[in-house]
Amino acid sequence: MEGFTALFEQYDVVGAFWVNIQLAFWAALWSLILGTVLALMRISPIPSLQWFGAAYVNIFRNTPLTIIMVFGSLALWSQLNVNLSSDFNTNFFRLAVLSLTIYHAAFFCEAIRSGVNTVPLGQAEAARAIGLGFLPAAGLVIMPQAFRGAIAPMGNVLIALVKNTTVAATAGVAVETSSTMKTMIEFYPNLMTQIFLTFALGYVIIVIPIGLLTTWASKKLAVAR
Amino acid sequence: MRKTRYAAAAIAAVAALTLSACGGDSGSDSGSTEGSGEKIRIGIKFDQPGVGFKDGNAYTGFDVDVAKYVANELGYPEDRIEFISTPSQQRENMLENDQVDMIFASYSITDTRKETIAFAGPYFVAGQDLLVPSDSDISGPDDLDGKTLCSVSSSTSAQKIKDNYAAGVNLLEQPSYAECVTAMQGGSIDAVTTDDIILAGLASTDANKGKFKVLGNTFSEERYGVGLPKEEGLVTCEDINTAIAKMVDEGAWDEAIKKNTEGVDYTFNAELNPPKTDACA
Amino acid sequence: MSAQNVLFDAPGPKTRRNIRIGNILGVLLIAALLWVAVSGLAEKGQFEAAMWTPFLEWGTWEFYILPGLLSTLKAAAVAVVTSILFGLIFGIGRLSGFKPISWACGIVVEFFRAVPVLLMMVFFYQFLSKSTSVEPGQVPFFAVVISLTLYNGSVIAELVRSGVFGLPKGQREAGLAIGLTPGQSLRSIEMPQALVAMLPALLSQFVVILKDSALGTFIGYTELLEYARRLASGEGNILPALLVTAAIFIAINWMLTFAAQRLSRRLGARAGKVLKIEDTIEPEGIEAPVPAAAPAKGAAT
Numbered sequence: 185m186e187g188f189t190a191l192f193e194q195y196d197v198v199g200a201f202w203v204n205i206q207l208a209f210w211a212a213l214w215s216l217i218l219g220t221v222l223a224l225m226r227i228s229p230i231p232s233l234q235w236f237g238a239a240y241v242n243i244f245r246n247t248p249l250t251i252i253m254v255f256g257s258l259a260l261w262s263q264l265n266v267n268l269s270s271d272f273n274t275n276f277f278r279l280a281v282l283s284l285t286i287y288h289a290a291f292f293c294e295a296i297r298s299g300v301n302t303v304p305l306g307q308a309e310a311a312r313a314i315g316l317g318f319l320p321a322a323g324l325v326i327m328p329q330a331f332r333g334a335i336a337p338m339g340n341v342l343i344a345l346v347k348n349t350t351v352a353a354t355a356g357v358a359v360e361t362s363s364t365m366k367t368m369i370e371f372y373p374n375l376m377t378q379i380f381l382t383f384a385l386g387y388v389i390i391v392i393p394i395g396l397l398t399t400w401a402s403k404k405l406a407v408a409r
Numbered sequence: 410m411r412k413t414r415y416a417a418a419a420i421a422a423v424a425a426l427t428l429s430a431c432g433g434d435s436g437s438d439s440g441s442t443e444g445s446g447e448k449i450r451i452g453i454k455f456d457q458p459g460v461g462f463k464d465g466n467a468y469t470g471f472d473v474d475v476a477k478y479v480a481n482e483l484g485y486p487e488d489r490i491e492f493i494s495t496p497s498q499q500r501e502n503m504l505e506n507d508q509v510d511m512i513f514a515s516y517s518i519t520d521t522r523k524e525t526i527a528f529a530g531p532y533f534v535a536g537q538d539l540l541v542p543s544d545s546d547i548s549g550p551d552d553l554d555g556k557t558l559c560s561v562s563s564s565t566s567a568q569k570i571k572d573n574y575a576a577g578v579n580l581l582e583q584p585s586y587a588e589c590v591t592a593m594q595g596g597s598i599d600a601v602t603t604d605d606i607i608l609a610g611l612a613s614t615d616a617n618k619g620k621f622k623v624l625g626n627t628f629s630e631e632r633y634g635v636g637l638p639k640e641e642g643l644v645t646c647e648d649i650n651t652a653i654a655k656m657v658d659e660g661a662w663d664e665a666i667k668k669n670t671e672g673v674d675y676t677f678n679a680e681l682n683p684p685k686t687d688a689c690a
Numbered sequence: 691m692s693a694q695n696v697l698f699d700a701p702g703p704k705t706r707r708n709i710r711i712g713n714i715l716g717v718l719l720i721a722a723l724l725w726v727a728v729s730g731l732a733e734k735g736q737f738e739a740a741m742w743t744p745f746l747e748w749g750t751w752e753f754y755i756l757p758g759l760l761s762t763l764k765a766a767a768v769a770v771v772t773s774i775l776f777g778l779i780f781g782i783g784r785l786s787g788f789k790p791i792s793w794a795c796g797i798v799v800e801f802f803r804a805v806p807v808l809l810m811m812v813f814f815y816q817f818l819s820k821s822t823s824v825e826p827g828q829v830p831f832f833a834v835v836i837s838l839t840l841y842n843g844s845v846i847a848e849l850v851r852s853g854v855f856g857l858p859k860g861q862r863e864a865g866l867a868i869g870l871t872p873g874q875s876l877r878s879i880e881m882p883q884a885l886v887a888m889l890p891a892l893l894s895q896f897v898v899i900l901k902d903s904a905l906g907t908f909i910g911y912t913e914l915l916e917y918a919r920r921l922a923s924g925e926g927n928i929l930p931a932l933l934v935t936a937a938i939f940i941a942i943n944w945m946l947t948f949a950a951q952r953l954s955r956r957l958g959a960r961a962g963k964v965l966k967i968e969d970t971i972e973p974e975g976i977e978a979p980v981p982a983a984a985p986a987k988g989a990a991t
Contacts, residue, residue: 347807365813
């Protein structure tokens with residue numbers, strides 16, 4: 185047991201989790217924005233945008249995140265010279281956020297669309313009846329209700345996103361949880377079960393509250409029908 | 410004490426799976442190889458061009474060429490060799506569990522490994538080195554300050570450079586060397602590091618020919634040996650060493666190096682190569 | 691709200707013109723995006739014939755792509771079966787009237803739904819490597835299958851539970867009324883209906899399993915992505931190789947998603963009630979919106 189506690193002095197486990205939390209935070213923010221835009225595209229009257237939204241979702245939600253991650257660093261950074269920061273490590277952090285965003289935006293889009301499906305037809309008809317066009321109707325009437333109806337599925341996407349940040353090691357983010365855990369296990373194989381349980385527990389501590397919170401919020405904010 | 414408990418737990422955890430899923434499999438496997446007694450199972454890497462590579466249904470690379478020569482000397486011509494993939498982490502395990510008869514897989518001789526397995530050879534002394542674009546002005550690990558260096562995850566080579574030579578180097582870890590080389594072609598990476606012969610092999614593939622050079626300024630010694638089970642198996646260490654010595658004498662060793670690093674600006678460390686084989690334990 | 695076009699009126703002449711302009715702008719925008727990406731990659735030589743001709747050769751398919759696809763499908767298929775078994779056992783366990791059992795099952799399920807699959811794979815890979823009871827060559831395969839099973843099995847356990855909870859109360863009451871025990875009612879009345887209702891969601895979970903099997907490349911499981919890398923280290927065409935790999939994954943997953951949607955529509959017409967994500971209790975899990983989005987459409991009509 186002594187050897188086990190000494191591990192925490194040698195490896196910054198909390199710091200590793202902090203990297204994943206930051207990745208998750210920024211990726212969640214951006215993919216929520218991109219996902220909303222995509223959802224708007226998919227319900228818009230403009231065929232090319234509808235098509236683009238649908239194509240985007242079908243492509244990215246069916247691709248393994250690992251491939252998107254490798255693409256983020258390999259195609260965007262090394263071939264297209266996309267630099268998101270002059271600082272080396274920040275650049276890869278942001279590229280990882282970008283890859284996570286591209287992937288999860290497809291799921292946020294679908295979550296929001298399932299929220300739109302919970303809005304009764306009459307709401308849209310009423311919006312049209314008082315003379316609102318597509319954007320005002322969507323922005324003032326449909327979307328506010330859709331978001332409230334989409335909280336539970338969006339919570340699922342958020343939880344998946346938190347866990348998927350572990351794949352960021354592929355995109356050149358060095359000090360996150362999966363690579364830290366791998367290094368620790370490789371150097372202290374006789375403590376591997378404890379090491380794994382520590383990291384697993386860390387995720388349980390992060391993920392369970394998100395689940396409880398979104399369940400609570402989805403009930404609390406549900407639109408009474 | 411703790412170790413044994415884990416082993417017991419491990420066995421318990423997977424016993425059911427193994428019994429049901431691959432028990433029959435492994436039984437028939439070892440049965441056929443031992444029964445006929447004809448084939449020798451040689452462990453190599455499948456994913457290192459120029460060293461150990463499965464190219465379609467053929468096997469190529471320096472390790473493979475040495476393995477074929479040695480096997481032939483031991484009485485196993487090419488059609489009686491079965492090549493098996495032995496990834497770095499599995500090598501000791503596969504020897505201990507009698508999955509392979511010998512291993513030629515850029516396998517460095519170390520004291521830790523000698524505790525569980527035996528080595529013949531060495532048949533090559535590699536060293537950690539740098540691969541850079543042909544027109545690069547980097548001449549050694551000291552020049553890497555502020556540059557970007559690529560390696561695969563869990564490689565010790567890159568960390569060594571950061572610790573001992575260039576503290577200001579930017580380390581990028583990629584899943585495999587294919588990614589590193591592509592990124593270097595795109596111009597975003599200044600150098601790739603690992604053992605020199607592996608680098609030379611990477612650079613000698615058709616797609617990369619003429620684009621890169623291996624510096625030849627090694628900063629470590631990796632003595633590649635032939636991994637053998639601790640208890641004497643199908644082949645003996647002495648016979649392998651004799652075969653290696655013969656290969657060097659005949660010039661086949663030189664030829665194998667040349668063939669597998671063709672088109673790359675690379676010379677191996679001539680002070681250490683070809684190496685004299687160690688005495689067998 | 692299934693008909694999306696109720697969001698906007700039947701367009702008049704002016705709106706039609708605006709839509710046309712918007713459409714053209716949209717096309718231009720998409721084309722510009724594609725052009726930046728394609729021309730940038732072309733400049734770096736990624737579209738040179740040598741990068742792509744390997745995919746025209748049979749050997750590439752025979753020795754890399756098809757074997758890779760085969761082991762991807764093998765791991766996924768085994769994981770699907772074991773996940774369903776795991777899900778049924780723990781899902782029913784969680785419904786058990788005997789509290790310690792339902793608690794224990796609940797803890798197991800919640801735990802494995804929260805742990806990233808990659809962490810599990812790394813751990814089981816090391817764990818099995820150290821043990822002597824698994825053939826070393828099979829270690830990556832078992833690590834992949836065990837990790838996929840623990841995670842997806844837990845998700846399926848939740849599907850089972852919510853499937854049973856989603857049934858009308860009368861079903862159970864009727865079962866008890868004709869003298870069945872709670873266990874008998876669960877087995878012969880509630881479970882069959884719940885299983886049918888969860889079929890589309892189950893199918894969508896296969897997509898997750900298939901995609902997550904690609905994580906096996908990190909522990910050296912020779913699946914499709916790993917073979918693509920191997921091919922690329924010989925041919926020097928990692929980007930084209932990744933693109934082809936992605937295309938294969940997209941094609942298979944798209945078909946599965948399509949099948950899930952069709953199935954959910956058919957079941958929706960028959961049973962009137964198909965499991966959707968709002969019905970699950972504390973729904974969680976990677977890509978759960980996939981099951982959600984698809985069936986929700988059918989269910990809302």
